[in-house]
Amino acid sequence: MGPPSIPPLDEANLDWRVLLFTGAVSIVVGVLFGLAPALRISQTSSAETLRAGTGRTTAGGGGLPARRMLSALVVAEFAVAVLLLGGAGLLIRSLQQVQRVDSGYDHRNVLLVSILAPALGDARAVRRAFR
Numbered sequence: 001m002g003p004p005s006i007p008p009l010d011e012a013n014l015d016w017r018v019l020l021f022t023g024a025v026s027i028v029v030g031v032l033f034g035l036a037p038a039l040r041i042s043q044t045s046s047a048e049t050l051r052a053g054t055g056r057t058t059a060g061g062g063g064l065p066a067r068r069m070l071s072a073l074v075v076a077e078f079a080v081a082v083l084l085l086g087g088a089g090l091l092i093r094s095l096q097q098v099q100r101v102d103s104g105y106d107h108r109n110v111l112l113v114s115i116l117a118p119a120l121g122d123a124r125a126v127r128r129a130f131r
Contacts, residue, residue, distance in 0.1 A: 033073075036069065036073075040066060
């Protein structure tokens, strides 16, 4: 019932190579972004952290390069969040506009019936049943 330029949804399938690639990328990115805080915390002693009473010394420690890296990660996270929100907004707007498009036929008072043709027999039996 859709436009001829768009393939039907029943022809869409899940490619295992794409799924494997996205899984691998997710794991690599998770390890990379989890490695910096893990290395940073491993460099501080637990006795020093316990003496301080709070974990604030580990978050602020490490010198100027560590603070710059932390600031860069916060800015990158914010930028990605803004991009995702913008993309989600555009997707919702596009969906609303697609739903407003005139399909070219009157869809009111239409009845949709699903028929299992093999249960009725051959095509001649189906034609006889709906004459």
